Amino acid sequence: MRRKKRIDINYKEKDELILRNLKSALSLNHVNFKDFPDLLIIPQLYSDTKLYEDILTLIRNLEFKQFEVREYTSGELNKSSYFDAVFYYPWEHDDYDPKENRTLYDNRNRCPVCGRVEYQLTELLLNATKMAKHHIVYNYPDILVTSFTKEIIEDQQLTGCSFRKVTDCSKHEKKDIYQLIINNYLDKMDMEKTATDKHQYCEKCLRGAVLRSEIFYDIDSLKNATDFNYSKEYFGFGVYCSPRVIVSSKVRNIFKEKGIRVQSYKPITIVNYCNEE
Numbered sequence: 001m002r003r004k005k006r007i008d009i010n011y012k013e014k015d016e017l018i019l020r021n022l023k024s025a026l027s028l029n030h031v032n033f034k035d036f037p038d039l040l041i042i043p044q045l046y047s048d049t050k051l052y053e054d055i056l057t058l059i060r061n062l063e064f065k066q067f068e069v070r071e072y073t074s075g076e077l078n079k080s081s082y083f084d085a086v087f088y089y090p091w092e093h094d095d096y097d098p099k100e101n102r103t104l105y106d107n108r109n110r111c112p113v114c115g116r117v118e119y120q121l122t123e124l125l126l127n128a129t130k131m132a133k134h135h136i137v138y139n140y141p142d143i144l145v146t147s148f149t150k151e152i153i154e155d156q157q158l159t160g161c162s163f164r165k166v167t168d169c170s171k172h173e174k175k176d177i178y179q180l181i182i183n184n185y186l187d188k189m190d191m192e193k194t195a196t197d198k199h200q201y202c203e204k205c206l207r208g209a210v211l212r213s214e215i216f217y218d219i220d221s222l223k224n225a226t227d228f229n230y231s232k233e234y235f236g237f238g239v240y241c242s243p244r245v246i247v248s249s250k251v252r253n254i255f256k257e258k259g260i261r262v263q264s265y266k267p268i269t270i271v272n273y274c275n276e277e
């Protein structure tokens with residue numbers, strides 16, 4: 001696995017010399033950067049390079065933040081037993097809300113501190129036109145599947161989920177779709193190892209942190225895992241705030257074989273403390 005980093009460096013007038021050295025190192029190595037007043041951004045730099053190490057040494061006394069995406073080889077993906085699965089979200093740039101379409105909710109599990117999350121009383125009614133040819137998508141926080149996906153999950157006896165009918169209220173070519181309800185919640189992640197940012201975080205309901213690394217689970221936390229699982233923790237804020245969907249390699253293999261595409265599968269790192277040290 002390779003970690004591709006974005007580094008945002010805040011600098012002050014007194015850091016001029018460091019900044020000059022930094023820019024010349026980046027230019028010499030043909031690495032792009034963006035320079036703003038008091039801020040220099042290196043959009044992409046692999047962390048397994050000497051240049052990355054040199055840059056971290058150079059900026060060690062400055063204020064900086066790092067973000068990363070991880071790239072896995074197919075061999076690494078095929079070896080993994082569980083994945084953090086992310087589905088496409090075709091409504092991404094819409095302000096589409098199923099609540100406007102007469103789905104009813106109540107407040108029974110609303111967080112008293114941040115006010116998030118309602119309990120769904122009636123089936124979802126929504127315009128599914130945007131699902132287009134997708135077979136599994138997010139309509140945050142809900143997951144929608146076609147009858148094709150539902151049948152495969154049932155035929156293959158994938159565990160940890162059930163279905164609820166969705167009414168497509170689009171005008172033309174109504175789709176036969178279902179809400180995928182994930183019923184199994186995992187124990188806590190290993191938060192010593194899993195990196196998060198918590199600037200809009202609610203301590204009461206554990207919602208609103210942003211994930212900044214791969215997910216780590218202690219092997220014991222996965223002993224009750226099924227094929228579909230929700231994490232106990234919620235990540236993201238606003239409309240994106242939801243538990244992570246953790247699926248078994250069986251789900252990934254079957255979905256791949258049947259052509260059910262998802263946005264990404266990121267391997268879960270399983271920590272076995274008995275084998276450490």
Ligand SMILES: [Zn+2]
Nearest residue numbers: 111114202205
């Ligand atoms: Zn809360």
